[in-house]
Structures are given as C-alpha cells and as structure tokens.
Amino acid sequence: MSTELLFDFSTRPIVPFAQDYRHGAKEPWHSHNCAQLLHTLSGVVRVETDQGHWVVPPSRGVWLPAGTRHRLQATGDVAARTLFIDPFARADLPSVCQVVQISSLLRELIINVLALPERYSAGSREERIYELILDEIRVMDTLPFNLPEPQSEALLSLCRQIQAQPGIRWTTAQAAQKIAVSERTLLRHFQQQTGLAFSEWVRRARLMEALSLLAQGQSVLRVALELGYESPGAFSAMFRRTLGVSPSDYFTHQ
Known part of the structure; x- marks a missing residue:
C-alpha cells in the first residue's frame, strides 16, 4: 500500500x-x-x-x-x-x-x-x-548505482541471497546450482531480465553494500573483510576503478 x-x-x-x-x-x-x-x-x-x-x-x-x-x-x-x-x-x-x-x-x-x-x-x-x-x-x-530486479521467483530469490551474504564470492556455477539450472541458462535469463551480466550484478551489489558500510563509519579494512576481499588493497583497487577515488577518500572529498 x-x-x-x-x-x-x-x-x-x-x-x-x-x-x-x-x-x-x-x-x-x-x-x-x-x-x-x-x-x-x-x-x-x-x-x-x-x-x-x-x-x-x-x-x-x-x-x-x-x-x-x-x-x-x-x-x-x-x-x-x-x-x-x-x-x-x-x-x-x-x-x-x-x-x-x-x-x-x-x-x-x-x-x-x-x-x-x-x-x-x-x-x-x-x-x-x-x-x-x-x-x-x-x-x-x-x-551505475542501481540493482535491477529479475522477474522470475527463482532469480529474485537468488538475488536476495546474494544481497544477504555479500561476503560470499559467488560463481556462476554456485548460483546455477542454487536454482537448479545450467550456467548457460542462468547467464542468459539473468541478462534478459536485469539487463546486466550476472558478474556485473554481483559486483554492483557488493559495491552498494560497501557504500552503506563506509557511510556508517566502518574502516576500509573491516569493509573489505566483510565483503570477502582477500585484502584491503584488492577492495580499494576495485573501488578506485569504479569511482575514481579510494574508499578512504570517498566520504571526505565530496
């Protein structure tokens, strides 16, 4: 309502x-x-x-x-x-x-x-x-700060799991197994229903969670670990590639 x-x-x-x-x-x-x-x-x-x-x-x-x-x-x-x-x-x-x-x-x-x-x-x-x-x-x-939702219940449930567990490094094989389809079928349906490749959707979901955690004052180290990155450096490199600035600078140089 x-x-x-x-x-x-x-x-x-x-x-x-x-x-x-x-x-x-x-x-x-x-x-x-x-x-x-x-x-x-x-x-x-x-x-x-x-x-x-x-x-x-x-x-x-x-x-x-x-x-x-x-x-x-x-x-x-x-x-x-x-x-x-x-x-x-x-x-x-x-x-x-x-x-x-x-x-x-x-x-x-x-x-x-x-x-x-x-x-x-x-x-x-x-x-x-x-x-x-x-x-x-x-x-x-x-x-690119949006997460379009798929229409099918199976893919929507998968997306909810990814958002609930952003620290898991989701592969197409794991995702396909979750909803009992082939990897090829998963990739095709995901692209058709969201307009994004599965890997890009997962990357965006993790980035958006990172922004929320950083806004709460959490350290770059803690955010990197919570999101499943191997090191703060790997997380910072992804962040800089996407937003053009390091996560430590992002909220202090707006």
Whole structure:
C-alpha cells in the first residue's frame, strides 16, 4: 500500500524541499504526482522501487519520474535537498529511475532555489534560475548505482541471497546450482531480465553494500573483510576503478 503526495505547480515549475534524516530513518512506500530529484549532501540513501534498488552516495542524486512508487532508508546522517518538478515543465525530462551525477553548477542552483519566492515575474532572475535547473537536469550523467530486479521467483530469490551474504564470492556455477539450472541458462535469463551480466550484478551489489558500510563509519579494512576481499588493497583497487577515488577518500572529498 502506498500514498500519493500531491504538489501544486501553478506558480512555479519546481518545488524545492530540504530534509535531514538520522541514520536508519525510513520513508514508507509512496509516490508523487511529479518528478523528483533527490540530492544528498551527506550520507547514503537507499531507494527501492518496483523495478529495483538504487543507492545514492553523497553529492549524487536519484531521479524518480512522476508516479514512481518508492520507499527509502538513510544510512549515516543524511542531508537531502529535493526538487519536485512539474512533469510537464519539459518534454524531454528523464523517463526512468537513475542515480545521477550532480554537477557543481546544479548543486549550487539547488541550494539557491530553496530561498526563491514561489511567485516571480517573467524574465526575472528567479525565472532564469528555474529554467537553468531544468536545462541542467536534461544533461545529468547516469551512474551505475542501481540493482535491477529479475522477474522470475527463482532469480529474485537468488538475488536476495546474494544481497544477504555479500561476503560470499559467488560463481556462476554456485548460483546455477542454487536454482537448479545450467550456467548457460542462468547467464542468459539473468541478462534478459536485469539487463546486466550476472558478474556485473554481483559486483554492483557488493559495491552498494560497501557504500552503506563506509557511510556508517566502518574502516576500509573491516569493509573489505566483510565483503570477502582477500585484502584491503584488492577492495580499494576495485573501488578506485569504479569511482575514481579510494574508499578512504570517498566520504571526505565530496
């Protein structure tokens, strides 16, 4: 069961909102009559939809099209800044859920729009800021922080096991044996239903768990061991390849 939250866009195309969450805070299933861009200044937010899970690291954002049913949970103390956007403001707004890179310009615009009045004159500075935000949203880069869910019960159960035991080094042989199919069948069905190779899905699941653990203040050593890496160096190398920075620097240089 979910609740639909309604926003009024009669005076402006964007309704900004600032919300801080303590560690572990949750929002139940709900949807909006508008699109939503949730930007995190600190902490990590896990967003669940009917299509899968998204993990939003600090200084990034998640885009949710109008009507998307979702719920969220905060890891670490989260400072979130959200834009609720009239779905008719632009014809080419993103049409699917995605974690996105927030440019330094868009970040400053999001902070600035919180102080703008609800009503403004045509051609005013306020109007140009709203329009520039919409321009920036159209060119946001997508980041690989989502875990699409398969449709079949067998594969969905397998994915739940992988997420519950991220420290296990899952091979295709082990996974195929779990659901009593051949490796070839597993790989084909997994790709068809999630759009990702099985190995990539497992890698993302481990990375997203790592982000949540690091946001809670756990050390790189402990996270590496919990996720089954042979050494902190091996974990750090994976992290740097994916995110371009070491895990020890990730939460201190946003």
